[in-house]
Each structure stands twice: as C-alpha cells, then as structure tokens.
Amino acid sequence: MRRRELIEGALLGGALAGSGIQAFGQSARTPGNQAQFTCQGEIVVERAVPGKPHTGKVLAAIQPHADDVPLFAGGTVAKLIQEGYTGYLIRTTNDEMTGLGTRGEGVLHNEQDNEAVARALGLKKTYDLSYRNHRLDAISPQDLRGRLIFLFRLLQVDTVICYDHWGLYEENPDHYVTAAAVESACWMAGMDKDYPEHFEAGLKPHGVKEKYYFARGPQIANRIVDISSVIDQKVEAIRANVTQGPGGGNGAQLRARLQARGLRLADLGSDDETASRNYIKRFVLDYDSLYQRGVPSDREIGARYGLEWAERFHYIRPAESRLEAYISRHAVAL
Numbered sequence: 001m002r003r004r005e006l007i008e009g010a011l012l013g014g015a016l017a018g019s020g021i022q023a024f025g026q027s028a029r030t031p032g033n034q035a036q037f038t039c040q041g042e043i044v045v046e047r048a049v050p051g052k053p054h055t056g057k058v059l060a061a062i063q064p065h066a067d068d069v070p071l072f073a074g075g076t077v078a079k080l081i082q083e084g085y086t087g088y089l090i091r092t093t094n095d096e097m098t099g100l101g102t103r104g105e106g107v108l109h110n111e112q113d114n115e116a117v118a119r120a121l122g123l124k125k126t127y128d129l130s131y132r133n134h135r136l137d138a139i140s141p142q143d144l145r146g147r148l149i150f151l152f153r154l155l156q157v158d159t160v161i162c163y164d165h166w167g168l169y170e171e172n173p174d175h176y177v178t179a180a181a182v183e184s185a186c187w188m189a190g191m192d193k194d195y196p197e198h199f200e201a202g203l204k205p206h207g208v209k210e211k212y213y214f215a216r217g218p219q220i221a222n223r224i225v226d227i228s229s230v231i232d233q234k235v236e237a238i239r240a241n242v243t244q245g246p247g248g249g250n251g252a253q254l255r256a257r258l259q260a261r262g263l264r265l266a267d268l269g270s271d272d273e274t275a276s277r278n279y280i281k282r283f284v285l286d287y288d289s290l291y292q293r294g295v296p297s298d299r300e301i302g303a304r305y306g307l308e309w310a311e312r313f314h315y316i317r318p319a320e321s322r323l324e325a326y327i328s329r330h331a332v333a334l
Contacts, residue, residue, distance in 0.1 A: 052084030075227025167215030251279025
C-alpha cells in the first residue's frame, strides 16, 4: 500500500453506512457504533441547515492563488454564505506565473478571475495582497502576518477557510507560507499589545476563533462538510477561474477535440456551456485528478459518508471556557 493511502485510511476510516451518519454537531459512527477518530477527535459531518443561523458572523476565505478556494473549499464557502455569513476573499499572491501570455497579462487575467470567483460564491469583497507568485517564502513573515491581522480586526472575522499549515507533502511555498501566516494572525489579532497603532485608528483586538483548513494531500481531517445543495455554485466558481483553473473552457475544448476525431462523450452534452459544467463535475469533482496527488474527489469523500458531494477539513472549533460552562451549569441566583 502506498504511504499516502495508508495515511488516508488511518485518518478517515472506511465508508460509513447512511444510517450511521449523524447531523452537524454529532460524530459520525460506524454501523457497529464505534466512532471514527482522528488526532483531533471524532469526525463530524456538517450538513446544510435551513434559515440563516450564522447571520452577523463574518468569514474570510484566504487563498494564495485564484483557484485554491474554488477547488478545495468552494462548496463550504457557498454553504456558509447561504446560511447567513458575510464573506470576504483574500488572495496573497498576484498569480503572475500562471495563464497564457506575459506575466503582466497573467496578473490582470487572474485578478479578473478572482473577482468572478468571489461573485460566484456570494462573497462581498476581495482583497489582493499582490505578493510575487512562487516567492512568498522570500518576504517578511511579519509583513504578511501584520496585514492579515489588520484585515481580521477591520472585518471582525469570526471564521477563516484556508490551507492547512500542517498538511503533508506540500511543496508550493505560497501555500504553506500563507497557511502559517493565517494561523498566527488568527491568534495575534486578539491581543491588545500587538500593533497598537491599529487601535488609534479605531480598531479593536479581535481574534479568529473558528478555522476550516484544507489540504491537497494527506492531512488530519475531522470535519466532512456536505456540499450537495451548493454543488452547482461550486462548479460556477471553478468555471469563473478561466486563466488557470481546471474548469474554464476545458470541457468545450475536449468536446471539440473528440468531434474532430469523430467521437463524443455523453457526459459533455450537446453544447459548450453544458460541456464545461459537466467536465468539472465529471473530471474535476468526481475523479482522482487534482494535481495527480491521490487527493480524493468531492464525490469520493461524500461517498464514504453517505453523501453525494462533500469537502473535508481539519476543523478547529472556538475554544470553550470550562469556567463559564461550569458557572452556567451550577450557579444559582442570590
């Protein structure tokens, strides 16, 4: 067995029968009633909930490149926005190394794509930090962290969605540098002695308490998010990433190449728009093709837990005060 397969199996366990899946807030259990554990506790399946239970809360989806969030967390972002969050998209690099044409053209096209991704996911605004692509490990960590702390305080961010700093076998410096800066900024943004000049401008300490960390390789995963109800929105976000995403016009191009050979795939439909959407569903979200890493597809992750489509995360919940919990249970009126 390959090493990454061994890790995947140890972290996520086997497929669960539909009757063994519990709702958000409860652990997923096998038919034999044995909980599936990771190093971070039981695996929890988070399902869509009706209404707007998260109204008033703010999330920041943070990505080094314009295609990261759409691919690995687009469904979860769309789900949380649908449930009442106000969301922002923060991109740390300028994506100059991707796309056709010159580097300058790549910067422009990716900036346009990034805006389109935000619209597709229902996010309110984008922030481009514009560091050099593939060179994020050459910048000052404090500079990046300080800018994130400012944004977390300015926007009053409650929840972040980003790469997992502790994910294994990640070779892209933009990914792990961004993830490390996010993790430390979440904590330091809540301190009252870090960057006190922010307070002169009217900001207040505001630490980020909840994190959804994704990875494009093996990771500690303890949260499975059911994205079945927003899968079409995720597809549109991937389609919006024309310059470097695996969506764009790939489906239409494949359909044209097959027609030139006298062939057709029923999956691609009969027009270019259908081909592009179905290509994403069939060959990006329902096939082990993301970067050829053995990363399970959204369809595969969902199938393990009796879901149609799902994303997985290393989830860190808001810290609970044992003292406050004890007081709420035992304190009596005078």
